[in-house]
Amino acid sequence: MLTPFDSPDDAADQRETGLTGENLEAQLAYAKQIALRLLTRRDRSVAELRSALAEKSVPEAVAEQVLSRFGEVGLINDTAFAQALVDSGQHHCRSRREIALKLQKKGLEPDAMAAAWESLPAAADHDAALRLAQKKTGLWQGLDRNTAYRKLGGFLYRRGFDAETIASVLHEVLSFQRSENDEDIR
Numbered sequence: 421m422l423t424p425f426d427s428p429d430d431a432a433d434q435r436e437t438g439l440t441g442e443n444l445e446a447q448l449a450y451a452k453q454i455a456l457r458l459l460t461r462r463d464r465s466v467a468e469l470r471s472a473l474a475e476k477s478v479p480e481a482v483a484e485q486v487l488s489r490f491g492e493v494g495l496i497n498d499t500a501f502a503q504a505l506v507d508s509g510q511h512h513c514r515s516r517r518e519i520a521l522k523l524q525k526k527g528l529e530p531d532a533m534a535a536a537w538e539s540l541p542a543a544a545d546h547d548a549a550l551r552l553a554q555k556k557t558g559l560w561q562g563l564d565r566n567t568a569y570r571k572l573g574g575f576l577y578r579r580g581f582d583a584e585t586i587a588s589v590l591h592e593v594l595s596f597q598r599s600e601n602d603e604d605i606r
Contacts, residue, residue: 444482451478451486459490463501466491467527502528502536513548515580516540549581549589557593569594 454476455469464472466487473483490496502523509519519540523533541547553572560568569590576586 447479447482448486450476451482454478455486455490455495459495463504464496465498465501465526465528466496469496471527498528498532499535501526502532503539506536506539510540510544510548513552513579515548515582515585516545517582518580521580545581545585546588549576549579549585550592552576552579553589553593565594 451473454473458464458469458472469487469490470483473486474480487496505522505526506519509522514522520533520537523536553576556572556575557568560571563571572593573586573590576589577583581589
């Protein structure tokens with residue numbers, strides 16, 4: 421049985437895969453249930469949903485039909501999902517490299533990733549690293565400058581920031597910290 425959002429080619433696909441009538445309706449209902457359950461927890465990319473449906477042994481034709489319909493009604497939107505990931509990464513002081521890896525891991529389309537990536541300002545890495553460093557400097561106040569430099573630099577490196585950004589931020593934060601300590605001594 422064809423649904424309102426099927427094309428004439430879908431009828432041929434249904435005959436080839438053996439999905440007709442009640443079997444198709446049951447598979448569609450099952451696929452919709454899985455996808456909706458996943459979407460109630462958090463937004464997902466089309467690739468994530470496709471993978472989840474494949475893991476549950478949903479036929480590819482049924483999965484594509486459900487994902488297509490969900491896209492039409494706005495339940496899934498890779499471009500908006502990518503933008504939300506970029507915004508979240510900025511809010512949580514993530515490096516551009518870490519954000520890019522997360523976008524790739526989610527299996528987003530290159531166009532969606534590019535559109536979201538363009539919204540990142542050029543100084544995003546420096547600003548994020550500076551905010552992180554300012555939060556962490558209090559932990560290392562009693563340490564000598566070299567130890568603080570090494571610990572803070574390692575922390576920023578593990579968060580995915582490049583060497584140039586780390587050096588700039590360390591110079592800025594630790595020179596400010598040293599000038600504050602000099603004033604306390606006087």
